[in-house]
Amino acid sequence: MRKYLHHQLFTGAEFDGRLTLLNKLLVAIILLAVFTAVLSTEAELHDKWHYELLVAEAVFGAIFLAEYLARIYAAAENPGPEGDWVKRWRFIRSPLGLIDLAVVIASLLPLFVSHSSVLRTIRLLRVIAVMKFGRFSRALGEVWGAVKDRGDDLLVTLVLAGMLLLFGATALYLTEGDIQPEQFGSIPRALWWAVITLTTVGYGDAFPITPLGKVFASFVALSGIALVAMPTGIIAAAFSEAMQRRRDQRIEEMRAHLERLDQVDEAVEAKIAALQRTSNPKP
Template identity: 55%
Template sequence: MTLRSRAYNELFASARTDGKLTLTNRLVVLAILASVAVAIVGTERAFASENRSAILWAEFGFGVLFLAEYCARLWAVAERPGPESDWAKRSEWARSFFALIDLVVVVITLIPFILAGAPILRLLRLFRLAALLKFGKFSMALKALGSAIVDRRYDLYVTGALALVLLLGGATALYWAEGKVQPEAFGSIPRAMWWSIITLTTVGYGDVSPVTPLGKVLAALVAMGGIGLVAMPTGIIAAAFSDAMQAYREEEARGKDGAMP
């Protein structure tokens, strides 16, 4: 086995049939979590002022590490099975979603050390957490979720249409019932939309609320409709995701049974 093929097996979890993380990928995951932790605590002024030098060195180290990982993946991906040339495989990988995330993270991690006034870009490194989804079982779960959403897309379209009708209906009803009493909050349908959104999503900030008897009755009806509105897409996606994961487990079990002597 060549050095590049060993690097490919270590860096790309998809090269393993069991979906488990290699030692290298485990270290990368730990580095991702550590870099995010540094970015978070670095926003605390008292801590950052006392440990400025340590934070800067840590951020620079993470930037160099992620750059090395990106270059290693770009080099090793040429070992991916397929008839394409090495550079075609590298080009295809470099244009993939997670590769673009990796590249952006490298740039925004290192650019504050090159350009003045760019430290705020370090906070964007928090999006590096999305890269965890490409590893092992996370990737399989993400594919199952995507498949579940695609399979139930028409159900979700219907739910979205009902949500829009209820949203506009609730805003219109409260505009009619409360518009003259509370013109600042319900003086127009767009203004009443804010109340309708926070009510239907069951957030309920309480910054605006109806005061008339009719408005309270209508608000109660909208609030009860919001309970069902939140439950419908949640149940649809949960059921589809469960079905997709069950199908994956059955396929995995059949593969193991077929591999048994």
């Protein structure tokens, strides 16, 4: 039983890279628990289904507590010469163990403390923890590798965006500060407008009214379109290169495997020939 739980909860992936059945069920339960927590923040639903939501939260809390205890129990199967309780204590202190403990606390605390339902969203951390297994792990690793490979390019983009924000805020402060002191009376105030304009959101709560201010605003808005697109293109190109490297690696692995099979076939044929010679000696 302990080995089975260890494979289902810790190994977390079958030989084909898929999640184990238990981890799939846990992901579904986590998403259902988060969805329930989101619905419980609506006053009308909370008042109408208060008892049902409370029971659901208690059930989710019991499931996550049982999972946490099962992980502690199965942690003794982790490789290493240490004793069972040493391995279990290591798991408790590990990032995965701390995430599990936080999920359990977040699930049970709202049952005893009011206005703590927001803590239930911590359960999403368990989804991230489960996703580190199997094919999800490789996909996340490739995404992170793509970002690291283009770190310098992304840093340059970030610096350019910061310079443009400061330029736009300063320009609107100089041109609109005396006319609209509430919105542009200082560079920090103007920075709010610069951020929402650069990101092409534009809430409309602050906007220039002078011709020169509109010219600067147009420049910032058009530059924002390019700066928002630049990181997307950089990451997409890096991810495409990572996928190509992975395909090339798979091709090389398949070629090496075929070469090993050829060597094995030749060795087998040689042994068969030797056995035939010994079993049928020449007169």
